[in-house]
Amino acid sequence: MARIISFSKALNEAMTQEMERDENVFILGEDVAKMGGDFGITTGIWERWPNRAFDTALSESAITGLCCGASVCGLRPVAELMFADFITVCYDQLVNNAAKLNYMYQGEASAQMVVRAVTGGGIRCAYHHSQCIEPWLMNIPGLVIVAPATPYEAKGLLVASIRNNNPVVFLEHKHLYNVKGEVPEELYEIPLYEAHVEREGTDITIVAAMSMLKFAQKAADEMAAKGISVEIINPRTIFPLDKETIKESVAKTGRLIVVQEGPKVMGYGAEIGAMLGEELFEYLKAPIKRVTSLDTPVPFAPGMEDYVLPHYEDVITACNEVMAY
Amino acid sequence: MALSKEHLLKVYEDMLLIRRFEEEVEVYAKNGTIPGFIHLSIGQEAAQAGVVDVLKDTDYKFPDHRGHGAIVLSSKPEERKRCMSEIFAKATGINGGRGGSMHVHDLSVRNMGFNGIQGSTVVTALGTAFNSVYRKNDDVTVVFMGDGTLGEGTCHESLNMSATWKLPLVYVLINNQYAISTHYTEAHPQKQLSTWGLGYEVPSMTIDGNDIEEVIEVTQQAVDRARRGEGPTLIEMMSYRWQGHFSGDPAAYRPDGELEAWKEKDPLKLAKEKLQEKHGVSDAEIQAISDRVEVEIAEYVKFSLESPVPKPEDAVKYVYTDREVEGR
Amino acid sequence: MSTIIEMPRYGANMDEGTIATWLVTEGESVTKGQAIAEIAIEKLSNELLAPEDGVILKLVGTEGETYDCGTTIAYIGQAGENVEESTSVEIETSNAADTIELSSDATIIVMPRYGANMEEGTVSTWFFSDGDMVEEGDVIAEISIEKLTNELLSPTAGPFYPLVDEGSTVKCGKTIAKIGEGDVAEEGEVVSKCSPSEMDDVITGKKETVSVSADSVETVTSGCSELTPKAKKLADELGVDATMLKGTGYCNMVTREDIKKANAAGALSKAGSTSVPINRKMTAMEKAIAAGMYKSLQETAQTTITMDMDVDNLVAFYKANKTDYAAMGVKLSYTSVIINIVGKALKEYPIMRTIIDGDMFKELTEINIGIAVDIAGGLVVPNIKNADKKFYSAVATELAELANKAKTGKLLENDLIGGSFTITNLGMFGIKYFTPVLNIGESAILGLGAIRKELVAKKGGFLKKKYMSFSLTHDHRVINGAPAARFLNRIQELINEL
CATH class of the missing domain: 4.10.320 (Dihydrolipoamide Transferase)
Known part of the structure; x- marks a missing residue:
């Protein structure tokens, strides 16, 4: 039975139910055990399994390194990075180790681990606690970057990530934690590497992940009132991208707008744009547009941060531009 | 601790095998048969052979990037030639040619492979040690590191976590004096690098890394302690690499006479003297060991030279466990 | 023995013809080479000649009806002879099952082809089983093609025998069942099969099931165009x-x-030379357009004057401003600017928007400028309301929206009524002058031609100038030549003032 719960609760349920199912699953990270996580996502797990939930020192390299080693032994670690920005201090373990283990071991063992990373801006915490880090990991073959946008996806994608044998960086957008939605009680998986067509349309394709999905949905409503039909693609897995679903959609509409929260340079928008330019040029009716943050660090002052982050109006402008081209 | 004659003969042969392995690798690296660059460990055989001698197959070993010797000795005898053919970039190599000199592994003997990033395996090793605690078994993890590795922040994270959680981990710090060209005294304030472990309340000691008997004795104590669940130990093993940082490095940064002085402390020479003087081993017996090793090494080389190169298109395999990557 | 007379094929492109007139009656004697019928193909007509001397035994075809080439339309033979009703192959265009009559006692039913893209279909349900009696027109099966399902009708009456299992996917044209007791030569080649439970998923599960009749299958599309x-x-x-x-x-x-x-x-x-001659029913829109055009020319006194407008200034204005407007999300066009200009001129020239209502002249006070839009099914003329009161950006935006709505079939009634003047543009096809037909209920329509460059003699030298020809059709009952010409001249002035 599905009931309405929050994104946070859906994540908690995914971990709890996977730990019930598989004793190789354990959690570790800074304050994830007794406190239940800085954002409360792991609440209640340590109480149930004191020997499967571990508070660590502030040592992101040690946490992710431990995950690599333990996963080669058959365990399934789920680590929390309190802020995705901290990925810089364990980058080596993710990039040089986790992403390469299956390659090195030729399929005999792999980094079957999940690093949950709390991502995104808008909480007035400045540039060390607000960044969108997916571009930093997007050209590391071997890694998987998963980005849920709804409570339903939060649970289904986290379950799939825990069960997946590749190293998964699981992005949790702070703004989504309190979003509520229908989530089945039973265990279920949403397959990785598959984008989801949130809404079908014929004139414009908007690709938007995580918190940007709501921009896309609102824009689609607004454009529909003007007779413009928008198709929305939620990638769900940001890397490796489900190119086919995006291509099928853009082949139909001939117009693409990518909405991404991070800076414009080298985000998933850049990759999708380049991919379509290369593989779908023939079908395009208008230039590809990206709606993104400015290419700056995320500033602290609310007015400044709002100025830098993507604006909803920019999505509408982009829609008008691609239709008028 | 004095080893029995048989034990000493065995580890002498081990050391000779890896010495000869490295010498042959150097020949083929210099003549261009082996691509890329090679880090040799000639002169450090006692530390590698001694530590591996103490370990069980089920113990986890993380050799460092100057660790061909530890890899070869950890491997099953019939797999050793595949360690060499991996370095030769051949399809028969233990990694199918994907890894080369810096990434040779064999999971069947829990040789976890090493890594081109200094300090990286120091934290990865936490995971295998953690696994022993989580699963309540007595497998020990040994991670090899060098004097240069200690400059990496991960060493601190690792020692701190393993000490706090009492993980069954042994840090084998082979101090071969130089991180490429920089002498350890120029990069670290401690006279003895092992004292660094004391800050984490980890039992730490510095020993003669060229004395195979001392290496085995101290390593055995550390491994036993780890198996008892008493936590990690840090052993600094003083040694010296005879070659430059990589095969072909003239090592002009070393003072005159330093190499010659260390060659007097050659671990093979020391072991041979003990065998002959204490145990009355004859020249003929030593020669017989040498002959066996030569036959063995010749087979590795022949196998490596004759093995086919990997199919280039196999490069796209094993990037992910569950999906294909596009080829050309 | 009688001879069959078929609908003839006068050219490779001819697929069907219409019997315009029978020139003979049943029982009439004819000589070889005598014209027996007039066959119409599109705009042409041709005489059908008797193939031999003899008597017209039977006229099977009906005047005014259209038949595929090769269809029997008459029999000729000797006086008193009986017609041998032959085993003709009938091709039906309805959604009755395609049949091939193999023998007199079994009718083969094949997998139908509901559209050009359909290569195979799946028998999702048989509604009859072995030996059940069916009547002509009975629904015998449900055929599914991807997301669509279709009903298959029985072409005839008789005992029914399915020849493939439910869930079988079969290539179009392959046998799937028979009606009658006779043997059949060919069995359906089953491409793939799935279990009934899997079929449930396909038919009623996650995918949407749309029930459509055969002739509308092609119109249900996924929103893709035909060409990239x-x-x-x-x-x-x-x-x-x-x-x-x-x-x-x-x-x-x-x-x-x-x-x-x-x-x-x-x-x-x-392009333009379609291989199939057009021979079909007009759509409602096409009928309306035809009636409207005719009515317009019948009921007004249309005359067209033309003028070569100097549009250097218009081009300069467009080029100078389009980028700024684009930045606002507005796609400025020559047409949109001209609408603004014409709006102004119309305000000053109420005569141009005055119509005859009974015995009254009546000024249309709102300046609502219609724009002729070429769409797939014909032509529509939505109008921009109060064009004289709007900025360039508003007109440009509205123009783009109306054109898009027209092309996607989303125009509302309000978009189409209330027009007081119309602009139509054939410039994109390189047309210079033309004689536009008045939109009913209006007294003038302005046709825009292509912009062209010309060298003009000026003070002993030549000057490069840009021209655009305007063709103004006006109802001479209301608007005489001079006021119409003054109106065009005013437009030229307004262009110069841009």
């Missing part, structure tokens, strides 16, 4: 019609590669 934009451009450049090609691109779209291959193979016809 670049393929369309290439087809235009080559001047070929690529719409008949089977596309290999996404959504079965025709790609550049498809066109290049087909063109290299000489498989493409020149």
Whole structure:
């Protein structure tokens, strides 16, 4: 039975139910055990399994390194990075180790681990606690970057990530934690590497992940009132991208707008744009547009941060531009 | 601790095998048969052979990037030639040619492979040690590191976590004096690098890394302690690499006479003297060991030279466990 | 023995013809070479000649009806002879099952083809089982094609025998059942099968089930166009019609590669020369357009005057401003600017928007400028309300929206009524002058031609200038030549003032 719960609760349920199912699953990270996580996502797990939930020192390299080693032994670690920005201090373990283990071991063992990373801006915490880090990991073959946008996806994608044998960086957008939605009680998986067509349309394709999905949905409503039909693609897995679903959609509409929260340079928008330019040029009716943050660090002052982050109006402008081209 | 004659003969042969392995690798690296660059460990055989001698197959070993010797000795005898053919970039190599000199592994003997990033395996090793605690078994993890590795922040994270959680981990710090060209005294304030472990309340000691008997004795104590669940130990093993940082490095940064002085402390020479003087081993017996090793090494080389190169298109395999990557 | 007279094929492109008139009656004697019927093909008509001397035994075809070439339309023979009703092959265009009569006692039913893209279909349900008696027109099966399902009707009456299992996917044209007791020569080649429970998923599960009749299958599309934009451009450049090609691109779209291959193979016809003669029922819209055009020319005194407008200033204005407008999300166009100008001129010239209502002149006070939009099904004229009161950006935006709504069939009634003047543009086709037909209920329509460059003699030298020809049709009952000419001159002044 599905009931309405929050994104946070859906994540908690995914971990709890996977730990019930598989004793190789354990959690570790800074304050994830007794406190239940800085954002409360792991609440209640340590109480149930004191020997499967571990508070660590502030040592992101040690946490992710431990995950690599333990996963080669058959365990399934789920680590929390309190802020995705901290990925810089364990980058080596993710990039040089986790992403390469299956390659090195030729399929005999792999980094079957999940690093949950709390991502995104808008909480007035400045540039060390607000960044969108997916571009930093997007050209590391071997890694998987998963980005849920709804409570339903939060649970289904986290379950799939825990069960997946590749190293998964699981992005949790702070703004989504309190979003509520229908989530089945039973265990279920949403397959990785598959984008989801949130809404079908014929004139414009908007690709938007995580918190940007709501921009896309609102824009689609607004454009529909003007007779413009928008198709929305939620990638769900940001890397490796489900190119086919995006291509099928853009082949139909001939117009693409990518909405991404991070800076414009080298985000998933850049990759999708380049991919379509290369593989779908023939079908395009208008230039590809990206709606993104400015290419700056995320500033602290609310007015400044709002100025830098993507604006909803920019999505509408982009829609008008691609239709008028 | 004095080893029995048989034990000493065995580890002498081990050391000779890896010495000869490295010498042959150097020949083929210099003549261009082996691509890329090679880090040799000639002169450090006692530390590698001694530590591996103490370990069980089920113990986890993380050799460092100057660790061909530890890899070869950890491997099953019939797999050793595949360690060499991996370095030769051949399809028969233990990694199918994907890894080369810096990434040779064999999971069947829990040789976890090493890594081109200094300090990286120091934290990865936490995971295998953690696994022993989580699963309540007595497998020990040994991670090899060098004097240069200690400059990496991960060493601190690792020692701190393993000490706090009492993980069954042994840090084998082979101090071969130089991180490429920089002498350890120029990069670290401690006279003895092992004292660094004391800050984490980890039992730490510095020993003669060229004395195979001392290496085995101290390593055995550390491994036993780890198996008892008493936590990690840090052993600094003083040694010296005879070659430059990589095969072909003239090592002009070393003072005159330093190499010659260390060659007097050659671990093979020391072991041979003990065998002959204490145990009355004859020249003929030593020669017989040498002959066996030569036959063995010749087979590795022949196998490596004759093995086919990997199919280039196999490069796209094993990037992910569950999906294909596009080829050309 | 009687001889069959078939609907003739007068050319390779002819697929069917209409019997315009029978020139003979049943029982009449004819000589070889005598005209016996007039056959109409589109705008042509041709005489059908008797193939031999003899008596017209029977006229099977009916006057005014259309028959596929090769269909029997009459029998000729000797006096008193009986017609041998032959085993003709009937091809039906309804959604009754395609049949091939193999023998007199069994009718074969094949997998039908509901559209050009359909290659195979799945028998999702049989509604009758072995030996059940069926009547002509009974629904005998449900055929599914991807997301669609279709009912298959029985072509005849008799005992029914399915020859493939439910869930079987069969190529179009292959046998799937028979009606009658006779043997059948050919069994359906089953492409794939799935269990009944899997079928449930396909038919009633996650995928949407749409029930449509055969002739509307093709109109249910996924929103994809037939050609990719670049393929369309290439087809235009080559001047070929690529719409008949089977596309290999996404959504079965025709790609550049498809066109290049087909063109290299000489498989493409020149654009505009459709291989099938048009011979079909007019749509409601087409009927309305035809009636309206006729009425317009019947009920008014239309005359057209033309003027070459100097549009240097218009071009300069457009080029200077389009980028700024684009930044606002507005796509300025020559047409949109001209609408603004015409709006102004119309305000000053109420005569141009005055109509005859009974015995009254009546001024249309709102300046609502209609724009003729060429759409797939014909022509529509939505109008921009109060164009005289709007800024360039508003007119440009509204113009784009109306055109888009027209092309996607989303125009509302309000968009189409209340017009007081119309503008129609054929400039994009290189047309210079034309005689537009008045939109009913209006007294003037302005036709825009192509912008062209000309060298003009000036003070002993030459000057390069840009011209655009305006063709103004006006109802001479209301507007005389001079006021119409003054109106055009005023437009020129307004262009110069831009």
